[in-house]
Amino acid sequence: MVEVRVPATSANIGPGFDCLGIAVKKYNRFVVEEIEEGLVFEGCDEEFKNEDNLIYVAMKKCFDKIKYKPKGLSIKIESDIPVSRGLGSSAACVVGGILAANELAGSPLSKEEVLELSAEMEGHPDNITPALYGGMTVSVTEEDRTIYNKINIKEDIKLCVLIPDFKLSTEKARAVLPRSIDYKQGVYNIGRVALMISALSNGDLDLLKVACKDKLHEDYRAGLIENFYDIKNECSKQNALAVFLSGAGPTIMVMLRKDDKDFSTNIKSYLDTLKNNWQVLEVDIDNDGAIVLSL
Known part of the structure; x- marks a missing residue:
């Protein structure tokens, strides 16, 4: 059984369109367990209890990459990040799903590989990078690689x-x-x-x-x-x-x-x-x- 906590994020920060992002102390939590069979969800609306659930889609992307086939999955969701409000709810699901899948499979992917897989799925890294690494980050894509750096904020x-x-x-x-x-x-x-x-x-x-x-x-x-x-x-x-x-x-x-x-x-x-x-x-x-x- 694996628990993943992912922070909310705010992208752009004014002029930093698609490259700046910052993580804040507001979280989604996912508890994932491999079970004997089936796909079981807890903590989300009925319409999201299926294979189109973004957390499951992200997990499957990770499983396909590392060639791991779980027998079944139980996914419990505790969401404190509002959906479609500009606070990185989809990035939290993507990062959380890929991290959980990687952990269940014995962590074959490095954190950098998790970043690349997450950014590929999300389409841009501005929310993904701070969700994964925390703090304020600047991220760019260079030849299909995500290059990032954390920004040291001097004053509180x-x-x-x-x-x-x-x-x-x-x-x-x-x-x-x-x-x-x-x-x-x-x-x-x-x-x-x-x-x-x-x-x-x-x-x-x-x-x-x-x-x-x-x-x-x-x-x-x-x-x-x-x-x-x-x-x-x-x-x-x-x-x-x-x-x-x-x-x-x-x-x-x-x-x-x-x-x-x-x-x-x-x-x-x-x-x-x-x-x-x-x-x-x-x-x-x-x-x-x-x-x-x-x-």
Whole structure:
């Protein structure tokens, strides 16, 4: 029997489209056991108790690669990462499934091989890498290999997650993006990605408000999230270090100083005046990434 815990992740972090990601202390847990026969699920809706379940699909991909055939599987799910909210729920399922399958088979794959298999399945590594390794990461794909590095954040910060009560599929959020961008937009984002990494590494937190600005995806997706700009402006008024769309959205992520005591209360009071219901949750950065336990 194997237990896997995988953190939620937030990708893009403003200008770092499809390359930056950060893991936070909000988790999905999967307990997987090889049984005599069949496929048994616990802890998910009836519609997901089948071979199309993403955790099982990820496990099967791993089993096929390492040529392992389980007799049957029991998969218990404890999910604390909301689906289709921009918090890496699919990446958590992919990483969790592949890690669990690898552990059941005696761990023939290295962590780097798990990364490659997970990124191949997910299609891009921005959520996968922090889910697996924790912390804030930058990831790129080079000749079908995922190259990554963890970013050392010098000063203590925390994150505040603003989660609405409506979903936004990645497919829909991708569909509104342009097929090409202006040269100036690319330069705009390159500079701000560099500034963000420098500011976090050196502890120059006052630079984050400028560094997190984006020209590649947020403006296009803003129309899918009611009151998006109003919320961003209010967060800035409440002394947020940075405000950005989490992944494809609709969750909005806020960077705060560790000692900020008032932001969550104040922003909740503001959000309560809006049409949709928003959950406000302060979370710390998860620096450990996915954890595997043999039970």
